[in-house]
Amino acid sequence: MIYLTRRETFNAAHRLFRPEYSDKKNLEIFGKCSNPNWHGHNYTLYITVKGIPNSETGMAINLKELSQIIQKYIIEKVDHKNLNTEVDFMYGRMTSIEMIAIAFWEQLKQPILAIGAQLYKIRLEETENNFVEYFGQ
DSSP states (O other): OEEEEEEEEEEEEEOOOOTOOOOHHHHHHGGGGGGOEEEEEEEEEEEEEEEETTTTTTTEEEEEEHHHHIIIIIHHHHTTTEETTGGGTTTTTTOOOHHHHHHHHHHHHHHHHTTOOEEEEEEEESSOHHHHEEEOO
């Protein structure tokens, strides 16, 4: 088994809040991330897949194909967008880094299987100090 990782970057805005909470309560729970005028991050995304190298090509997966899948299912939908209001697969979800990683997994799992590999891990960095790693269910 071999593990390959593709790195991508994107910029996006979001707001952590619960609409049923007052602005004061949102501020108490989510801090400055609850700013009603949004805030943004320069995210770094690492997608790790696993597979067995093909005896003919020596590759477990064609990295060009992996990049195209990540672009189509994630980057084109989130880059320079508001995650709360412009990203279909984030509607109705909290836009915490944890929930974003889970949503990305849901978007990528099947397309990656279709090209002969398995999604192994998503690492999403929101800042240089904050990141999440998700290994699926």
